[in-house]
Every structure is written in C-alpha cells, then in structure tokens.
Amino acid sequence: MRKLASLLIFCAAISLAAPYQQKAFNNGALPSSGAFPENIGLSWQDVVSIPTISTWSLNPAGDAAIVRTVTIDVETDTPSYGLHLLAINAQYTVPTALHGTTHPSAFYSFITNDTFVTLLPSQSSFGSWDFTLQALNYTTIPPAWAPTASKPTILKTVPLGNRRPQSMVYSAKARVLSVVLDEGSKNGSRGTPGPLALFSIAEQDNLWTIEQLTISLEGDLAINEIAAGDSAIVFTAHNPAIRPRNATRSILYFLDLSSPSCPIKISSGSFGAVWSPALSSNGQIAWLEQPEDGNWRGRKELWMYDGHISWKVPLKDWDLSISSVIFSKNSEALNLLTLHDQDTSIFHIWTPTRSSPPSSPVRIPSNGTIHSAYHVGITPLDHSHLIGVMSSLTSAHELWVISHSPHDDPAYNYENIRLTYFSKPTLRGRQLSEGESIEFVNELGSTVKGKVFLPSNTKSQENVPVVLLLHGDGNSGGWRNQWMQYWNQNALINEGYAVITVNPTGSEGYGDYFAQSLRFNWGNQTIKDISLGLTHSFALFSSLDSSSVTAMGYGAYGGFVTHWIQGHPTDFVTPNGEPVRWKKLVAHNGVLSPRWWAAETPCPAKVEWEFGEISYDDASPFSLWDPEHFAGEWAIPELVIHDGRDDCDAGPLSQSYASFALLQSRGVKSEILVSDKQAFSKWHRAIFELFVPL
Template sequence: MGLRAKKFTPEVLLSAPRRSEGIPNSDASKVLYSVSTYSFDDHAKASEIRLLDSKSQESSLVTDKNGSSEPQWLDDDTVLLLHGDEGGVTHIKVGPVQHFGDGSYIAGTIDGPVGNVKLVRIGNGTYGVALTGKVKPCGDLYNPEKAEKPVTTGREFDSLFVRHWDHYTTENRNAIFLATLYKEADKYKLSELKNALKGSKLESPIDPFGGTDNFDISTHGLVFTAKDPDLNPATHTKTNIYLSASKNFWLDIAKGLPEFFEVPISNFEGASTSPVWDKTGTSIAFLSMKTDGYESDKNQLFVIPDYVTPGWVIHHFPGGSSGQGTWDRSPQSIAWGGNDTLYLTAEAKGRMNLFTAAARPTGLNPVPSQLVKGGYITSVKVLNSGDIFLTSTSLIESSLYSTVPADHAKRTLSGQSYYTLPVDESPYDPKSSQLITKYVSSSTHCGGMFGIYGHQVSEISWPGAADDTDIHAFVIKPSNFKEGKTYPLAYLIHGGPQGAWGDSWSTRWNPVLFAEQGYVVITPNPTGSTGYGQKFVDAIQNQWGGLPYEDLVLGFDYIQKNLPYVDTDHAVALGASYGGYMMNWIQGHDLGRKFKALVTHDGVFSMTSQLASEELYFPFHDLGGTLWNNSESWSKWDPSRFAGNWATPHLIVHSELDYRLTMNEGLSAFNVLQTKGVHSKLLYFPDENHWVLKPENSLKWHEVVFDWINEHAGLEKYTVWRAGNVKKQPEDS
C-alpha cells in the first residue's frame, strides 16, 4: 500500500503527490498522467510524467525532465508531449512510452511558450495539431523571454477592463495555432504553425481560466468560443461559438483558414462554452446561457448536426415557463459517445455526476438520465470500445480513475439504474444491488494513505428560509471520532456566491483537514448554491445578506438541536470570497455573537468598493443594477454599515494580487476591528491572487488559520502540536 501518514496535516496535504487527469490509451490498459510533489525540506517542486499499467497497477516513469507537460497518445505505444526549454521555446517531443527517455526525439520547435495541445487523426499517419499561446498585435507568437523591455512602466487605458484576476491587461492576447504532424523518414515532423485567429478581433481561449474546453478540432475543422468582440468584457459575459470547417480542412489551411462562421443561437445572449466535435468530425455540441451579464445562468445544450449547414442548431430540452429548459441541471462538460450519445457532467446535490442523453432527440425529447453518481467527476473520456474512462475526486480521495462499461451506459440511457463511484478498492460486481463503476486506480488508496475514510462523511438538511427549500450540507467528523464525545463546530461558508461545497478534494479549503484538527465540520449550501436547481441559484439576486444568512441561522439552530456530538458553544466560522463577505455580514449581525472566532479570506467589506473589481457585470447583476441606478440595494447589503456591531475575534486574510476583491477590502475590515479594540489579526500575501497557491504560502495560511481557530475553540494550536509531535510521527507502511 505504500506510506501511510499518521495524521492528515497541512504538510501532508501540500506535499502529497498531485495527480492530473488520466489520459488512457485506446482501451485504458495504459494510462498517462503527470504528477507533482513539493518538498518542504528542499523547498522545491518536482514533476514527472508517468505511465500506469491498469492490470498490474504498476506505475513507471516516462520522463522527469523539467518543463515536460501535456502527454498525449499518438498510438498505444507512442507518446507526444510538450517540453518548455531555455529561451522560452517549446519542443514537440515524440517517443515510445516504455523508454521515452532514450528513444524520444524533437519533432518540432516552437519559438515561444504554448500549451493546451489537441490532436486528431486525419489519415495516412498524419495528425492535425492545435495549440494555444499568446500573440503580439501583429498575430505572431509572443515569447516573453525575447520581448523588448520597455523603458517606462507607464500604461494608458481608455476603456474598461484595465486588469483581470491577478494581472493588468496587455496588448498580447490568446490565440489558437494549427499545424500538422506527419511522418518523414519514420519520424514525426511538425509543420509550420498558423495562427487561426490572425486578422480577427477574437481571442481564444478566454482568460484567465479558458483552456482545452474552449476549442476543439476534428478532421473537418476548428470550433471555438470567444468573447463577443463588440462588447466590453467588464460589463458583458456574452461569448459566441465560431466555426471554421471544410471537407479538406487540413489541406485547405495551407492556403488560408476557411472563413469563420458565427453560430446563431436565437434568444441566447450569455456565455457559450465547451464546443466539442463528435468522433466523425461531422456534428458539434456546445453549451450556452440565455442572459448576458450573468455568469451563473444555467447552461443549456445545443447540437449542430452537420458542420456543412452550421446554421441548423438543435436546442435540447427547451421549454419551461422561465425559458430555462425542462432539465433543471446546468451541465458543465460534454463528451461524445458515438454519433448518437452524449455524456454530460452536471452538479447535483453536492456532487458532479455523469448523465447521458441522445444526441439526436426524438419528439419526446426526454431529459438526460443519470449514469454515475458520487464524488466530483472532473474528466470524461470515451474509449474506442465505447467504455467511459473517468477521473474524479471526493472529500477523502484526491484522484480516482474508474471506468463504466459501454453496455451499462446504454442500459442507463434506456431508464435503468445508475452507477456510483467506488468508495474502496472493490472490483465491479454486476450482481451487486449498489452498482459501481470499475475501479482502475486511486492516488490515495481511497483516503487510506492519509488515514481518512469515507465513513467520516455524512449529510444533513434543514428547512430553508424560503418556502419549499431544503438546505443541504456535508458533515465531516474527525477520523478518531468517538461516540459520546463532543467536538467544536467549524462552519465553512463557500464562495461564489453561486457555488457549492461538494464531495470533492481541495488543496486550498479541505474540509477533512479541518476535521482532523478536532472539529465537526459542516459545509452548508444555502440559497444561491449550485446543484439544486436554477431557481435556487437565481434566488440570491438582491439577497446577498438576506436568504443565505437566514439559511445559515436556521442551520446553526438545527445543529444545536439535532447533533448532540457538536459543541456549538465553541463554534468557529470561516469563509472565502462570498464566504468572506458572509463572515463580515455575520460579524455585524446576531449570528456573529454565537461564534468564538471568525475568519474572512478575501471578503467584501464595502459594496461600493466592488466598483474596483474587473468584472463589473457581477455586482451589477447580483445587486440588481448599477450603484447610481440602485443605490438602495448596494447600501442594504453592505457589511460596512454594521461595523458598529463587530465584536467577535476575527482573522482577516487578503492578498495583493487579488483584483477581484482588492486589498483595500481586507485592510478596511482589519482597521475597523483594530480601531474598535476587537481581538484581530491580519495575514497578508503580496504575491498571491484570490487564491493562495504557492506551497510555502499555503502552509503559512494553514498554520495561521488553524492556530487562530484552535485557540478560540479550546483546541491545541496547530504549530504547538507540530513542534511537539511532528518528529515523533514517522510514516510507516
């Protein structure tokens, strides 16, 4: 089984291997993946690309050369990967998977950093290749290591969107590059890259998080999503689907890319995402939202049956009085299972489940059937056989690979039982009453490597503040939980606000890690949370401190009355982003007096400060208009209005590079606490954004946060425990 940690601590979490999604070969007998680890002794990160033999469960090294990434199969024995090198260049390397180090070669070198590689077979041993990278205004690939350094740091702006997420905008933007990979003297060679977006005003992938989900290639063309070039991205969410296709696409691009076609979607003015070709390169599926300016509107499914007639678009599951369609789920990704089947991931009650639907619906147009339940599915890949390869996580599992046989998927589509992700290493049992997917590999041996287990996690619900609503929450107990003993409550409030706590792994806010400090952790999903229907999501508009706060008050009361093992007299509450807003709101209201301590990470202090944010459409939508058109709402839900009530000990965490919620928000909250004489502390990171990502900074975050809440909840400080125990806690097998 390998090494097993005596206690699940921040050091264990942050130094444990982080495994990527699995990249299976044609039958998933072999799986490529990348894995990174961080050493707090050496203060260094190490990365490898590895190969898993599914049958033997043995893992072997493909390469540990620094800069190697994004492995892809060319065939069942040959791998392509990217290798960043000195001078900012990127090599395309190809070689046999079993001895890549000795047998690989450079198939081409690109003069700049690129990523998001996609491949498609186009016949005669040739592949179409798509990559993305930053380009200069002229359309040529941008290499920051070779760029001329400006003599002044002054920048001029004459429109909105000055900065985004954690960086100021520049003249360089993302573009998709196309090329072919062909055989020459028994070795692959990369043709010259062509910027597919050159000469247009379009940018794809969309910053800051767009990647391979923003575009796709097939034998017949390129499809991608991009912001509408005629609308300012600070006040609009509208993105369009663009298609460039022809019968001989990869031959035609040598003469010039076929003209882009903007796919028409009547009455849908929001964000369009996740365009995916089917396996024949004929049909395209994608997702789209109705409302411009609302990033949490419901995704709805569309299919272009034939690229030859791209104006013919089928809207799946339409209808409903609200125009939100008959399927009350918001799909997040699409995979084709052949010409007649689609697989969709969508949140449902704290999980990211897999659903299946007909690609070409009948007149009845039934909503999708749930195929796999449990955990959080992060990647879906359909094998040549039709079997489905899944990558997923859970609250106790950092990386799970599993499969669903094709015949089970067909059975579910016809209305039979769904399947669950395995919670242990048991093989698939077709006679079991609880049908499970077939286990392939667990990075943590289903939590056992960390000494954490599925039985620590349960679920509760209570009536919400609004009529006919139930508030769902996960309950996570310590691994050494004992009946008859009480444990202080850690009430964790999620961000968004249109987000949710799920049965998923995290290296930033890991509920099990909090539980291992000695808390019963409860993660409520109040009004505005995703995965409980679009009406529930939409209900938070103009209600930031209203219904969600009332849901949390009712939840605290429910916990007091129904969970005797929870010590609410020594409760603490924590939240980030909108959860941080809620901590500041709670601090100014009655619920704040029921906690021994609060933690706000990157939270809103003053609503008017949201005008410094980059994506202005967000407060404009959620607060029901602009400040000057609806000042009453902006004022009503402003935590700073209630600063006179602040009295509970409070830790404020904020980072300089957070341009979504600026540093002034954290300083303002801290200054109020200090001026009022409330016991408080400020933790500041000059080099982090909305998230604390660097391992050493993340360890510091956990140390300060755990010390703060433990002290006030009556538990031993984490740093005190570590000083006395870490040297006495060897790992054993």
Template structure:
C-alpha cells in the same frame, strides 16, 4: 468488450475511516498527496495516459510526471522522471499513435515511445511557448500568444524589441482578468500539419493562425483571447471559444463559439443571436455534429447551461434535453456519436448523466462523489476521475450499460495508510423562505461521542457555486479542519446550484439575506441535533463570496468565536468599482450610480454595519487578485485594528484569488488553524506551528 484483470488496484475498503487510524491528516501530509490528471485515451482504446503531481515540502519542489495504464491488464508504467528535484515537469499528454506519446515541457512539445528505456526527443520548439496542444489526424493545434497580425517568428522578434517604458494604455474596460493585465499579445489558436519521417521522427509544418480573420483580431486595444477549443477526431475542424470583442466586454457575458477548417482561417460564428456565455465545445466522433453548453440570459454568469447541438450538413442548431432542470458543466460524446455524457452538480455531488441525443432522455450513471475528467474508452466504457470527501481522486472505469464502476488506481495508498479521513454525514434543515437546505458534517479525528467539540463552518464562494462531496486539494478541505479537532460543517445555502434553478436564482438582490438566514439556521440545527457539538465554540471560514459572508456575519451576530475571511468583499460599492468583471455585481446587485442599484448595494453592504463588528477575524488575500482586490481585506482589517478588535492580515504578494503555490498554502493552513484553535481554546491533535 474490454476484459479487466485482477491486477487493478481496487480498494477493499475506504482509505478514510475513523476505525484503526492512528494519526490525523496534518498540513504537510495533506500537501504531499498525489494529484492525478484526467486520462487521455489511446487511438486503439487500450491504454490511457495520465499525469501525477506531488509536492516535496523539504525541497519546495513540485514534480509532475507521466504514466500510462494498460486498460486490459491494469498494469501502470511510469514514463517520465518523478523526482521532486526535477526541473522538467510534464503537462498536456497526448498520443501520436498507439506506441508514441507526446507532452509539453516548458512550452515545447516532446515525444517518447512506450518501449522500455526509450529516449525523449523534441518534436516542436517554436520561438513562442505553446500550450493546450491537441493532435488529431495529421493536425497539431495549440495556443500561443502573438502580437496582432504577426506570426510566431515575428512575435518572438517583437518581444525582443519592447519599448523602454513599462506603461500600458487602455480604452476598453476589459483591461485585466483574474490575475493578469491584457497585453497586445493575444492567446491565439494555431494549426500545423505533422508528417512522419523515415526515421520515425515527427516533423511539424508551418503554423496557421486560425483566428486571424476574427473581428478586431488586429486591434491591439481590444483584449480578447481564445479561451479554449476542441478539434474533431479527423483533425479537419476546430471549434473555439472567444469573448465577443466589443466596448462592453467587461459588463457583457457574450462568449461565442466559432468553427473553422484547420488548414485555413475561415471562422464561422455558431452562436449568433445568443448573448449569454458559451462553453465546452465537443465534436461527435464522426465529426458530423458539435455540442456545447450555452447560457441564454445576457449578463448572468450563473445562468443554467443548456445543451446546444449543431449539425454541419444542415447548418442547423437545436437544443436537446431543454426541460432538464440541472446545469451541466462538461460534455463528452459516446464513441457511436449517439449519446452525450454530462457532468452536473446534483445535491452536493458531481454526477455523470447519459443523454440520448435523438430523444433527450437522461440516465444517471453515477451516484456518489465528484466525477471529473470524463473520457470515453470504447463503446461501452468511460474512464474518469472520482473522489469523495474521504478519498482523493483516482481513475475509475464505468460500464455505461450496467452502471458498474471499478477503481483502477490508488494513488495515495501509502501516504494515507494510517491517516484519518472522515466521511460526509448529510443532513437537511429549514432555511430562508422555508426551503429545505442541504448540509453535511465531518466528525473530528479521534471522535469520542462523550466529548463536546468545536465547530468549523465552511462557507463556499459564488454565491452561485456549491460545495461538493469530493476531495479538495485547496484551502477548504473539510478533513483538514476535522483533523485539527473540529466538527466540520459545509452547507449549500441559497444560490448554490444542484438543487433547483429557483434555489440558485433566488440569491439575486439577497446576498446578505438568504445565505445569512441559512447559516444561522444551520448552526441552530447542528447545536440542537448533535450532542457532541459545543455551541459556544463555533467559527466560520470562507473565501470569495464566503469571505463576504464572513464579513456580513461579523456585522450581524456575535455567535462566532472567530472568523476567517479570504479574498472577501467588505464594501459592495467599492467592490463594484474595482473588480474586473462588472457583469457579476450588475446582475446580482445593481449599478451604484443608479438609485435602485445603489439601494440594493447598500442593503447588502457589510461595510454599512462596520460599527457592529466585534468578532476576531483573520483576513488573507493575494496581491494579484483582480476579482476582489486586496483593498477589500485591507479596509476591513484597518477598521478592526483601529477599533482595537483582534484581527490579523495574511498577505501573499505573488498570489491571486486563490492560494496556488504549495508553500503558501502550507502557510495559509498554518495561520488559519492556529487562529481558530486559539480562539476556541482547542488543542489540535498535532503541532500546527
């Protein structure tokens, strides 16, 4: 049993509180916050590695450095450089042994001991950059992009001899994904044996391509990739995820799991006869079983995840906890291989649930916030990251027997010492179909019950996604709008997971119906139940499906002073033809050349109601967004400008579906907060521009 000392940075009270705080969460403070990576447990279960990332706006540099925490004493030791000017950010921490750690820098693997002032040395620097490295037993596995039927060395040579023209030729519709075009170089899984020399150096042997015997591996025209993988604790077997190479890759969700020995490419398919998407393979610690998450409905990317379990001795696969109505997002095994710890979305929270492998019985282990990065520390304890709306993610340790959880770090204690962060206040209202719909609000900075405040309504993506009550480092952090002077509301409209499967599935064919009814019912509820809300000053903001919904609102109501549509679909018809994943619109709406599909697409098409648009709208979009191409925002913006309706386009040439570069995110928040404060006649508590 682990004993924890009082050295731990346990919070005595919430970082975020409206009491005694002197300044709002401004744009630059928000983007300077530290972000912790998931813990990586040492072989002796006494220490954990984790990364910390932070951004320096003055230098326009992000640093990522490595630290480890002694789980027994609580002491934290920083191992690598943390200066924002450093050009050597680290990633992918791992343990070689209890005293030696590894990490990636610029596609090469390095090592460092835990001793004070220890030097960093290179372990493996192949000619092709590597990623997603795992070291178990004496086996090093990694992902590297190689040409068909080529080794790492041969691929490096082929890169040097590229043709003089830049053309790309495709027959398969799976030609691009998210923000990248498919090339003939395929991200592929490799394994190599590692030995230790007399001078305590680590030597990596020949790398074996474990995916080489896959169907169509050598076909340059098929754009499959190894998306993620896992290796057993003994380093003897690898399980990897790959989209089934076929002509229908762009409209089928058949994602398979293969298992292979790590010393030879001998992949064996485990998901034959199941045509939904498989994900999250996880080996039991004894190496005897493999669990994974499996969708069963072909073509439905938001289908419920079932837990499948394969036993290697019998080669049989069964489902466990099949009657569970929740859709888990990740799986982690207990050290004794008797329990699976699943993270699942439950009513706006990401909770950890223990599942008995033998019986399927479930026990909820956490009750609040958003849990990620779950790792088993020993037989009784879990290490994980947990955040709340008013608290950025920190490392926690959980006793799975008693349910007691203890916070181990306070990564942003100094940066948030005098900063206001509001709590989420839950409420429920009656929405579409007469269903109860969940929402919450965050009160504005400097809240005074005698005043009336504008409302910022945040619309999540999907539609089969959900807002959760965790701390968001991206574009949709509710406290960023609360600190600009808004009562900030988030709702999980129909389609959101975490309530019931029927609630999630109900949005099919109803994109413009049920979510719209929920949004309007939500603002009616807020306006009538909170006397500090100014119902004449409401704005709505959303990205992806939330951007689509903002466009839909513009054609159906004038209740909003202004709208913000980020990467939102304007036409369901043109959006179908230009997206990278056809299975999504085909399942939810239909095919535009079929009469029934065309009718449903048009019923849910914001562009069909373009003549009704009248609300000032800010559009933002990244050039490299292949999910919802920038033509959607350009079209809606052109229509509004041509009709002399106030509108603005914020264009990011180097971004994709998300705004990921910190400097661009700062610009995005600056433009958005300026837009909504201007149109609601709101004076922000700090200077936005």
C-alpha cells in the same frame, strides 16, 4: 506564537480557545477492524503532500495514458512535477510507472496509440518552445509490466514570443496539433503569433516532422476552450468588440483543418458565455450557453449544430446546470457532466436530432465528483467506458473508469474502477469521514442540505468546538463530495474540531430557482439558511459547543458572509434561542463592499447581475447588503487571506486590505496573509498555528 517570515503579519498573536484534544495518532499496527476507533481525519501536512493530477492525456484506444502530478513540499511549499505512464485494463491492474520529472508548463498529446508529443519551454532561447517526440512501450495483457517511454527527441523549436501555450489538442485524420496561446503582454514584438497556432505533423520512414500552418484569426481574439475532432476543431473565444469590460459574452467557432484559413462562427455571442465545446466523430457540435450576460450561476443550456443549423436541445424534467459535454466515441450518446446534490455525475442522453422529442437525462451513479472525463468506446464485454479524474471527501484525485450499459437503461450495470493509486501511501489505513448528512426546510419551503463532520466516531463527546465552512459563489458553487487541498474537512476534524457545511439558497446542484434565489439577496435568505443550518446541527448533535464557533469563508461570497457575521453576530442562534458565540473568523478572497467590488473586479457584469445597476439609494441591494455599513459592530478576531487571484469569483486584493485596515482601526485582533494560490503550507500554518493555536 511562531511567525512565518513569508507572511504579512500586522498584529500580535491571538489567544483563542483550544479545540477538543484527541489522542496521539497511532503509527503502529492497525486494529483488526482496519480503522482507528477514535482518530478520524488526516493531518493538514498529509493533505497537502498527496500528489495531485495536474494534467493528463489519453491515447486514441483508451488503453494508455500519461499523467502529470504535482507534489507539494510542506516545509517550503515548493512543487515538484512527475510524469507517470499508465497502461489501462479495467479487469486487471497494471502498475503505474514514474517516468521522471517534467516541466510544470508542459502539454502532452498522443498522436498514435504508442507515440506522444510534448510541448515545453525550450532551453535554447527565451520565448521559444520545443516539440518533443517519445514512444510508449506498454501492454495491457496480463501479466503486464509497467510501461516505459523512450528518451525525448526534439522535432521542432518554435518561437512564440511573449505568448505562452494554454492547451494543446490533436486531430488524428488531419494530423494537426492545435495550440492555444495566451494574450501575451501589450508590448509584444511584431511577428508575435496570434491566439491559435496550428502544426502539421507527418511520418515517413519512421521519421517524424512538424511544420507550422498559416491561420488567420482576429488579432485581439482570446480563446477560452478548445476541442478536437478527427479533421476539425471547435473553440470558444471572446473579442473586445463584443465583450467589453462589463460583459461575459463569448463566441463559438468551427475550423475545418483541411482549409484552416477561415474559422466559421457558430454562435453569435449576443447572450451569455459559451462553454464546453465538443465535436462528435460524425461532425456534430455540442456546447453549453448561458442566456443572460453576467449570470455565471445560471443554468447552462445544451445546444447542438448539425452542419446546417444550430438549435437548443429540449430536456425533459431537467432543472440542473450542465458543466461539461462529452460525446460518446461512436457519436450515439451525449454524456453531460452535471452537479447534482453534492456529487458531480454523468447524465446520459441519446444524441438528439432537430426533430427529436425532449430528452430525459439519466444519471450514471458516481461515488464523488468527476472532474474531467473522455469516452473511450464500447468494450467487448458490452460496457460503455469513460475514463476520468474523480475524487470524494475520502479519496484524493485519481483516474477511474466509469462504466455503464450502452443500451436502453444506461444506469444498468454501472461500475467505477480505480486505475491510479497516487494517494494510497498516505491514505492507507486512515479513517476518513464522509460527514453525516443533514437537511431542513427553510421559511420559503425549500429543502436545504448540508453535512456535519465529527472529530470522533463516538458521539458522546462534549463541548467540541465548531468550524462553520462558507463556500463561494463561483461556477458550481456549493460544498461537494470532493477532495480539496484547502478547506479539507478531514484536516479540520483531525485537529479536534467538528465541521459544519451548509449549501444554502444560491448553491448549485439543487435546481435553477434555488441557485438564482441569491440574486439581489446576498444578505437575506442565504444568511437565514446558514443560521438555520447551525441551529439544526446543534439540535442534532449535542456534543457541539455553540459557545466556541469559528467561521471560515472562501471566495467572494464566503468572505462576504464572514464580514456579514462580523456586523450581525447575534443573528445566529442555538436551539434555545441564545446567540452563537463566535471565537474567530477567516475571510479568504472575500468581498467587503459590493459597490467597490463592482468598480474593481475584471467582471463587473457579474456584480451587476447579482446586485443590479450600481446605486447609492438606501433601498438598493448595494446598500442593503453592504457589510461595511455595519462595521461599527465588528469585534470578532479575524484572519484575512488573499491569494492574488483576480477573477470573477474572488474579491479584489484591495477589499482584503480594506477589511484588515478596518479591523485594525477598531482595535480588533486581526492578521492578514497575502500569498499566492500555491501557498498551501503557509495557508494551513496561518489557520492552525498563527490564528488558532492548539
């Protein structure tokens, strides 16, 4: 087996069962049906190399955009970044133009419909950043040509020291660019700017100038999210004074840009995290707030502020957790981006007042997951238009128009219109699988859902090896109808595996009670649901080989389940009651011991929310659900992966090293890969070449 020089490998190659072999991919003419009758899926090389939208900016009219894509070289894992120009006409496709390469750390903002500013690292001096200006030449009237942009002109070079920009927004009426800066290093020099820098931009006689404004913020403040209105900004932030290491609390601030010296606190930060601030055109503020400190998975509540008082918005017949709030351009409606079942869709409500009765959110149908969106207004044809990035299990990330009625029934006359085609050269003619939906009722009476993906559309195949994918417990945890460069089901079925995904107890999108039921029960009901999902899938699809099953878990919880399987392999059974035979396991950023996780994570409040106060009592969740306690049973070959993440949804790197050391001490065939978050090709090679040679 070929070893990669960049991998950290500590043991010999593992000999494992080969998957069901498919016919070679046909690169010739397509059959008349337009689909490959036996080959389903996409090679991992193609999955990795599809350009992905990394950031984008929309002009005020909503009829032009600039889009940065990142494309990964599968041989070297080297990313390249392209800047694309887009004119938008929902009734007529205007070709997207590749303007050229761009910097991966650049930020973009339109200041007029046809002028945009870029903030990027300066080549003149270290720690300085350039504001550049470009004009966009475009039309949306057929026959429209591909847009072009002028050469960039440097407006100003600003020294930012050891702080790096994290985001940039523009307020058109105030003519102010607001730039959020990171916390920088601890040994920053005197004069280093604070967490927010404001820049006034002006035009006179076709000459643009930019000047920095003075703002006073608490020195240790760290800004998380920001949103801009015409003459003000709102942002969420945390401060060590109210957010010690064991807390997740944050504060919502409002800043009037006509007098930007003193931000106003809108929320106290005395409860949980504040998310997704939004400003309406008439000055209202909306945001999301979690009521419990540390409860990352809990339902986020919708709050509003009308300039005088803030209040929690009552929602009728609503048990889902909103992830993002978007005001309509005329301020008359709120669009709530929400995970529902396995899709992330927009739910519509009319903007409430303090005296309004409870609102009933109405779902606008979408064909996948909406990752981000902006409302651009009501069209002359009487459609309410949002533009956003959307993907699905069979479609990579692209820009779409999400259109619906602006009247009493917002779900009426909805339509999704594709605007970009970055993935078309790769996906053209390929038959991809959406999976076959499964559902079953667990012992608590809850309906559990999942999908089964087969490597062939003929169900008569026999002894097809199975990959069980296990999701993490991060925000919006659950298998969704979205495209992923990692953990892509179509890449796995292309190699001849069947794939099973289950959204067990603790997954989001099925109500708050279902999501919260994971608390104190990490090794309990969720594990039972996964076992039932396997049994149910084997009963429905006789072609699946229960004697050749691989489990792959990502994130803190997915890796936890992988290690739980190591210690409890016989708890997962076939329909006839025989134990599933595990051939291999993969744990990516997983947790080995929750007690040590609490001591090492930057978010111990999350661990304490999930397991309670740290305890060594045998009856505590820390002891009951500790995979390390069952290490004496570990015998299944395992690949341990860590990508260097150090956040609330990942097990610390030390947990991965400890897992590998434990496997080695028991003589279990095992390997470890320590890489970074962008090591897509290394990750796939570790899976397909080093661990599961075909």
